[in-house]
Amino acid sequence: MFDFSVVTKWFDELLRSTLGLGDFWATLIECVIIGVAILLSYAVFAIILIYMERKVCAWFQCRLGPNRVGKWGLLQVFADVFKMLQKEIFFVDKADKLLYLVAPFLVLIASVGTYSFLPWNKGMQILDFNVGVFLLTAISSIGVVGIFLAGWGSNNKYGVVSAMRGAVQMISYEMSLCLCLITAVALTGTMQVSGIVESQSNAWLIFKGHIPAIIAFVIFIIAGNAEANRGPFDLAEAESELTAGYHTEYSGMGFGFFYLAEYLNMFVIAGVAATVFLGGWMPLHVAGLDGFNQVMDYIPGFVWFLGKVFLLVWVLLWIRWTFPRLRIDQILKLEWKYLMPLSLINLILMTVVVAFGLHW
Secondary structure (H helix, E strand, C coil): CCCCHHHHHHHHHHHHHHCCCCHHHHHHHHHHHHHHHHHHHHHHHHHHHHHHHHHHHHHHCCCCCCCCCCHHHCCHHHHHHHHHHHCCCCCCCCCCHHHHHHHHHHHHHHHHHHHCCCCCECCECCCCCCCHHHHHHHHHCHHHHHHHHHHHHCCCHHHHHHHHHHHHHHHHHHHHHHHHHHHHHHHHCCCCHHHHHHCCCCCCHHHHCHHHHHHHHHHHHHHHHHHCCCCCCCHHHCHHHHCCHHHCCCCHHHHHHHHHHHHHHHHHHHHHHHHHHCCCCCCCCCCCCHHHHHHHHCCCHHHHHHHHHHHHHHHHHHHHCCCCCCCHHHHHHHHHHHHHHHHHHHHHHHHHHHHCCCCC
16 A cells, blocks of 8 residues: 655655755745645535535435536535625624634634544654544544634623533533543554554454444444534534524624534544544455455555545434434433443443453
8 A cells, every 4th residue: 555655755855855945944835735735625525525415415305405506516515605705794792802703713723633633544644643642632622612602702692502502512522532532542552543543454443342342433423423513413503492503693704614614523523433443544354355455455545534434424414314403401411321431331341352352
């Protein structure tokens, strides 16, 4: 499988040795290129996910979905973005303007930060620290602050109720998310994201870790759905009760940042689940079938990664358009009475599996 670190090392050598640039300018150019690549890919995947959700939603509801702007409605998302850019950005009377303005950027920063940890291929990862899992969960928690500040700073009663709901829900479900990731760390023995992927070269963790890994994967998908404020856990923006929730008073690209972050958070949740439990960019290998394994190795790693991510995104959309919205007491009961105790027991079970060498 191709290692993209060959390309990055070649480009770094080109800047430093061939062009004779110093460390400062070489690093600056590399950071700018990486930043532009992150933002471009972020925008492209947001467009794909918005269109995908509309079509999947229509399919579940026996409708056609967008079908007028462009062939198969492919330009509908671009039309919506153009309309959003034309909207006037207004300020709410008696709102805390600092909190009101900062909140969308905090949500976007948390989304872009976690997005940067995703390993697309071997040697094709932007952030890869030895405590990557810890940093991933730490950066994702910034989104909670952004949502709370958006509702609180708007000085809107619907926004305040939404902010409290969102903060309570997201902080609660972060417990289960972290415990599931710790379960994976206990099995792989590393917190480095690339190390977790490499440890699944012989078998994906969902197969390698037996029952504890399967339980952790299922809990991670449920908790991740709640963490991203997606249905049936979208109590923070329940339109039948709170108008639009914490972004009721936002217009133009202020609202657009929240809208963008919601879809990319779904992509990040699917990406982390695919990385930790489904091998990331690792191909599917079956012990004893060398010919089959060799054929699987010809498929590029980023194709494997994106295939797994979009499969999980489809599962998340399936969940959203199948189950009705829960009440806030039901959401909290699900986390504190069922998911978190089960996650703790599952972590102990995984510890036993690792201690006695019962995994592959």
